[in-house]
Amino acid sequence: MAKSKLSEKEQVTEYIQKLDPSLAETITFLRQAILAIDGEISEHIKWNSPSFYYSGDMKPFNPKEYKRDILVMNLHRGTTILLVFPTGAKITDTSGLLEGNYPDGRKIAKIKDLDEAKSRQKDLENAIRNWMGQIEK
Structure with missing residues (x-):
């Protein structure tokens, strides 16, 4: 029997x-804290790391604008976890x-x-x- 594809959540786990x-x-x-903020925050593996995105309805946009991406974890720099917000400059x-x-x-939290x-x-x-309050729905 073929192994079923893992869900996004299972891939992160x-x-x-x-x-x-x-x-x-x-x-x-961090994962639990982020997911608890809002039911429309989802997770997956993006750029080889856990990442979080808005899963609700949005106005159409160019995917290169990364408007759906909230943050991507960068774990490739030793012990410090970088939380990369692709559109972080718009966050107050x-x-x-x-x-x-x-x-x-982008902005980064260490x-x-x-x-x-x-x-x-x-x-x-x-x-x-703050980021979610600026979503163009």
Whole structure:
């Protein structure tokens, strides 16, 4: 019997299970916090990392604008987790969570460990809620 294709959620779970346990614990915490913000936030593997996107209805747009992508985790830089917001420049963030002034409009949040993830949870939630408030439906 052929193995059935994993769902997007199962693909993310499988990805996390292959990580170092302390990194996996931090990623799992962030994952749960992000998904709890809104029922229209979904997850999948994009650019070889866990990523979160808006799954609700939107006005048509050019896919190169990444209007549906909320954030992509970059886990390829050692122990620091980079949360890359492809359209982060449009987010109003007064907490200092989002860093960078990239020409393509992205912003990045750096999370070193579970303690930092927990201490920045509200800032992350506020940034994502701000992003979601700007969705063109």
